[in-house]
Amino acid sequence: MASIKDTGVTLRRLDFSESSQVMVFFTRAHGKVRAIGKGIKRSTRTRFAVGIDLLEVGDMVLSVRQARQEALATLVEWKAQRALAGLRERLGRLYAAQYAAETTTALLEDWDPHPLLFDGLLTLLDGLCTAEAVLPPTVAYQALLLHQVGAWPEFAVCVACRRTPATEGDLYFSSHEGGLLCRDCEAGHPERRLVDRRGLPLLSGSESPEDAVTTRVPGEGSIVEGVFSLLNYHLAHQMGREPLLACKLVSR
Ligand SMILES: [Zn+2]
Structure with missing residues (x-):
């Protein structure tokens, strides 16, 4: 021993x-x-x-x-x-922390160290203790988690044709394909969902998404809800099931 x-x-x-x-x-x-x-x-x-x-x-x-x-x-x-007593002062904070724990448990292998992710989780938990809006730091952690386990998707170009998608019209995301699908390519991929374009600048910029989300998300609102739902969709695909706490964090 x-x-x-x-x-x-x-x-x-x-x-x-x-x-x-x-x-x-x-x-x-x-x-x-x-x-x-x-x-x-x-x-x-x-x-x-x-x-x-x-x-x-x-x-x-x-x-x-x-x-x-x-x-x-x-x-x-x-x-x-x-x-971390502040987590228990408001249900939203506790749900966000439990969501992070649930997704982290599901995506990590035993005895596989991820010190940067560990530090990120502690930053999240500390921040949630006093947070008014819990979704922006939770989205930043979703991004960090996906990066650290090597499952961050492609948000700059269509993963099928490698072209930059048109700036207007429907745009899709496929978790199985690992990123965006343009209108010309989406038809051949049954697993896909529509993307709320307003959140894309947070996900496709040159700075890391966790930084972009931390510094540029304007508090609570439909844009950050859209980004949360998109990353949650991808996390659920990695996990093989919907995270139990996801429905507690967004209404849809
Ligand atoms: Zn395409």
Whole structure:
């Protein structure tokens, strides 16, 4: 058995038995890790406080069988850094944070480190604690997540003919094809949806989309809802299902 130290955030929490929980952590140095906390719910007399909250950030020590990394790690120590209490003050903030946790859990492989994504998730969670409008930072995180797992789509040209689409008329997006489809090419692709063109400048510019969304999205509104829905459509395709929390964040 080997011990590893890391900082992580709880993405999922499952009851395992009367006294134990299985948690999915996103750790900074080791990526997504599943760990069992034995005795975690029992009492404050254990090494753990009173259990670990969802979306709690802390420093941990894990015991790992190196030869079998697919097996559960064992949580040996947990020291909470911050509880992100502001997330629980408003439902919209909590839904946005849970959406980020859900999509991150689904798209990451176990033991595959993504430190930039980890930092981005913490930036998102910290920002959501005081956010008035939750969609712009959530969209920025969607963009970062898709970039980091190598699934960012093509938004500058049509993926079929490689031409810049006309500036007017219907424009489509295919998740399977990985980007935009112009009107001349869309017919041969059954999996596609219409694109709200007003959000395209945020997605196709030279700066990274997460920066563009952070600096240029004008708060809450139909444009940012359109971008959220488009990126959510693509995330759902990667996940093989619709994220459960998506419907809580936009009305359509
Ligand atoms: Zn085309």
